[in-house]
Amino acid sequence: MPNDDHQEDHKTNNKVSSASSWQSVVNDWSADKQSFDMPWGKLMMWIFLLSDTFIFSIFLTSYMNVRMSATVAWPNPSEVFALTIAGHHIPLVLIAIMTFILITSSGTMAMAVNYAYQGNKKKTVYLMLATALLGASFIGMQAFEWTKLIVEEGIRPWGNPMGANQFGAAFFMITGFHGLHVSAGVIYLTVIARRINQGKYDEKGYHIVEITGLYWHFVDLVWVFIFAFFYLW
Amino acid sequence: MTKMENVAIADQVDHSSHPSTFMGKYIWSQDHKVIAIQYSITAIAVGLVALVLSGMMRLQLGFPNEFSFIDPSSYLQFVTMHGMIMVIYLLTALLLGGFGNYLIPLMIGARDMVFPYLNMLSYWTYLLSVTVLISSFLVSGGPTGAGWTLYPPQAILSGTPGADAGILLMLLSLAIFIVAFTMGGLNYVTTILQARTNGMTLMRMPLTLWGIFVATILGLLAFPALLVSAIMMIFDKVIGTSFFMPAILSLGETLDHSGGSPILFQHLFWFFGHPEVYIVALPAFGMVSDVISIHARKNIFGYRMMVWAIIAIGGLSFVVWAHHMYVSGMNPYFGFFFATTTLIIAIPTALKVYNWLLTLWRGNIHLTVPMLFAIGFIFTFTHGGLTGLMLGNVVIDLPLSDTFFVVAHFHMVMGVSPIMVLFAAIYHWFPLLTGRFLNNKLGKFHFWGTFLGTYAIYLPMHYLGFLGVPRRYYAMGDTDFIPESAQSLNAGITVSAIIVGLVQVVFIINVIWSTFKGKKSGRNPWQATSLEWQTAQFPPGHGNWGKKIPQVHRWAYDYSVPNVKDDFIPQNVAPKDVEYLADEKNNNNPREK
Numbered sequence A: 001m002p003n004d005d006h007q008e009d010h011k012t013n014n015k016v017s018s019a020s021s022w023q024s025v026v027n028d029w030s031a032d033k034q035s036f037d038m039p040w041g042k043l044m045m046w047i048f049l050l051s052d053t054f055i056f057s058i059f060l061t062s063y064m065n066v067r068m069s070a071t072v073a074w075p076n077p078s079e080v081f082a083l084t085i086a087g088h089h090i091p092l093v094l095i096a097i098m099t100f101i102l103i104t105s106s107g108t109m110a111m112a113v114n115y116a117y118q119g120n121k122k123k124t125v126y127l128m129l130a131t132a133l134l135g136a137s138f139i140g141m142q143a144f145e146w147t148k149l150i151v152e153e154g155i156r157p158w159g160n161p162m163g164a165n166q167f168g169a170a171f172f173m174i175t176g177f178h179g180l181h182v183s184a185g186v187i188y189l190t191v192i193a194r195r196i197n198q199g200k201y202d203e204k205g206y207h208i209v210e211i212t213g214l215y216w217h218f219v220d221l222v223w224v225f226i227f228a229f230f231y232l233w
Numbered sequence B: 001m002t003k004m005e006n007v008a009i010a011d012q013v014d015h016s017s018h019p020s021t022f023m024g025k026y027i028w029s030q031d032h033k034v035i036a037i038q039y040s041i042t043a044i045a046v047g048l049v050a051l052v053l054s055g056m057m058r059l060q061l062g063f064p065n066e067f068s069f070i071d072p073s074s075y076l077q078f079v080t081m082h083g084m085i086m087v088i089y090l091l092t093a094l095l096l097g098g099f100g101n102y103l104i105p106l107m108i109g110a111r112d113m114v115f116p117y118l119n120m121l122s123y124w125t126y127l128l129s130v131t132v133l134i135s136s137f138l139v140s141g142g143p144t145g146a147g148w149t150l151y152p153p154q155a156i157l158s159g160t161p162g163a164d165a166g167i168l169l170m171l172l173s174l175a176i177f178i179v180a181f182t183m184g185g186l187n188y189v190t191t192i193l194q195a196r197t198n199g200m201t202l203m204r205m206p207l208t209l210w211g212i213f214v215a216t217i218l219g220l221l222a223f224p225a226l227l228v229s230a231i232m233m234i235f236d237k238v239i240g241t242s243f244f245m246p247a248i249l250s251l252g253e254t255l256d257h258s259g260g261s262p263i264l265f266q267h268l269f270w271f272f273g274h275p276e277v278y279i280v281a282l283p284a285f286g287m288v289s290d291v292i293s294i295h296a297r298k299n300i301f302g303y304r305m306m307v308w309a310i311i312a313i314g315g316l317s318f319v320v321w322a323h324h325m326y327v328s329g330m331n332p333y334f335g336f337f338f339a340t341t342t343l344i345i346a347i348p349t350a351l352k353v354y355n356w357l358l359t360l361w362r363g364n365i366h367l368t369v370p371m372l373f374a375i376g377f378i379f380t381f382t383h384g385g386l387t388g389l390m391l392g393n394v395v396i397d398l399p400l401s402d403t404f405f406v407v408a409h410f411h412m413v414m415g416v417s418p419i420m421v422l423f424a425a426i427y428h429w430f431p432l433l434t435g436r437f438l439n440n441k442l443g444k445f446h447f448w449g450t451f452l453g454t455y456a457i458y459l460p461m462h463y464l465g466f467l468g469v470p471r472r473y474y475a476m477g478d479t480d481f482i483p484e485s486a487q488s489l490n491a492g493i494t495v496s497a498i499i500v501g502l503v504q505v506v507f508i509i510n511v512i513w514s515t516f517k518g519k520k521s522g523r524n525p526w527q528a529t530s531l532e533w534q535t536a537q538f539p540p541g542h543g544n545w546g547k548k549i550p551q552v553h554r555w556a557y558d559y560s561v562p563n564v565k566d567d568f569i570p571q572n573v574a575p576k577d578v579e580y581l582a583d584e585k586n587n588n589n590p591r592e593k
Helices: A002-013 A021-029 A040-069 A093-118 A121-152 A165-197 A207-232 B022-027 B032-062 B072-108 B116-135 B166-194 B207-238 B262-295 B303-319 B332-360 B369-392 B394-400 B404-434 B440-467 B485-517
Strands: A082-085 A088-091
Touching: A040 A165, A040 A207, A040 B166, A040 B207, A040 B262, A082 A093, A093 A121, A093 A207, A121 A165, A121 A207, A165 A207, A165 B207, B032 B072, B032 B116, B032 B485, B072 B116, B072 B166, B072 B207, B072 B262, B072 B404, B116 B166, B166 B207, B207 B262, B207 B303, B262 B303, B262 B332, B262 B369, B262 B404, B303 B332, B332 B369, B332 B394, B369 B394, B369 B404, B369 B440, B404 B440, B404 B485, B440 B485
Parallel strands: none
Antiparallel strands: A082 A088
């Protein structure tokens, strides 16, 4: 597997590979110049994602809080999120497809990172664009889902014929906030793919693909939690 | 082709290009030093607005019904805007955006922040947030009068001043500020972690940087709570959701809201609000440590303990937030938990106070203006910290909550104390910016006026609190349990407050005058060891270091090392270059005499 090469490579570059893992943590942190053996952009993305994790955690905690303190019953997810296809009432079908698409996009992203480190520019660009395309289709389906909830079910952020008002409020706010993250990711991927194609990273190296990938995997991971808390609870 | 090798920033070739136009140098500047000054000027300007607002509040409290331009609504608006501006737009911005920006690259030996463009955006976004905030003075209904805590439901209901546009502008401005802070904060943390110079390990950094570093991490993790609650409150206000709004009967009308949780907002607000106290306090702790050490010509006592105390305080600050909510009603076990964690914070904090005192002990204390402010800080901070211990206990907090005792407590601990350090820092680092000293006589006048004046303001307030005088009241009216003498005390406090306000005008004049006409300081006037004073060009130019970044050989506290010729050894002096006293018998180490 090509991925193993990259890991091997990393190990040989690491000066303290012989030391125990705990010792190497200590060595990194007591070193001069830098605390992590990575470009600053990657570390900055990690720290940003840590901060963003707090944003989503607080969104979800608030959602749990209003759900527990709501005075009207919460709507049943397998009824709200069901589609009727060819006369059959299928719960959670759309969201299953959406989740599958988003997780697939994480796969194409991981492949893009791998090809980037191999220096295969063409495949990297194609895989990043494929990832962006999958992300865009996720957004499209989300728009479809929102339309169905708003137009057919009559759910609004301020009102909900199927139960507690807070359902609409929390659902639109949190999936909307996540949707904005996915949209930003699609734009980010497209811009970076274009710049790679123009050869702007030929000298600097392709760390940028991994940095973009970190963001994209994070957005996918957040979706898993949103999915669990809104659709399975 | 394989993965490109990662080269540490300190080992990279300097590609930085130097801007030549006025706009490039001073307006759209990406130089951390210029951005720091932009941040500082904006923060101080908006802080002066907040100072004037507090003067108006004091006029009303000291001499009720004398001033026709202050009505109950505008009084509440003054309270709210004063609090929010001081905490967020002055202290946070000046300590991190101002001092953080200026000192981080210089103290770690870097040429600039890792991402200068984002750093520039951070300032302009901050300026936008300030503009949005100030614009709320101009809209109909004026700024919000909900109190700086912005508790719903009242914050967004009619009846509260500024419930139409004011509260929205406030929430919007906060959201923009958080974006600005995040852009700056990512830079500060990443720069400290990845851009240090040769030999600069984390444990050789001056404590100023440790304070700024941990405070920035707190900010990146705490501001999300404020952002989320601002978003939810905007939705409650604008599109009628009910996150924070329960079923309410307002002015005889049943509102459309139902089922929301006002307590949720309080939890979110204080999950941000308590770390915010330490976002302000930790950089101040760090800077005061350095000022005390430099002006006492002695290494900081217990450097490692000081670092770990900063980290411990930072960690603990995330698990104490509900001590602001004892009167909101909570399970007694929660109260017990939060009271315990609150009191535990006193341990690392007291450790720091002892270490400052032990640094002074048998030091060669120079009573310069920065040192006076630093020693003043030890007084005000200990004072405010002790009343914090009282309020951390549930049974003491309940009767004192929402009285002037609380006002006195938090002004001493997070108002006056960080401001004392900020003044110490401004007097200390002013020569680095301008090559000139601030005027010494005016500085001493400024210190005594501020130090004695703030005590004249806040000591009596503790007493008012014990009497049960409530805070945020426009006027006491005929309240039986408050004796008339309380009013005389209030008048006295107001006179002191006006004097303290006027003393700050002297400071502003001093800064402006000294920038152009102050006494030339020469290079490294305080004989400090840390890197910011060791630049090739003085004051430091763009790129900070000229051709070669410095090599660090030691920690930042080599003061009065025995048998060494000078009483300080800069961090970039190699062991072989240290000049020792020729004759062992002439050594000036007092301990061996």
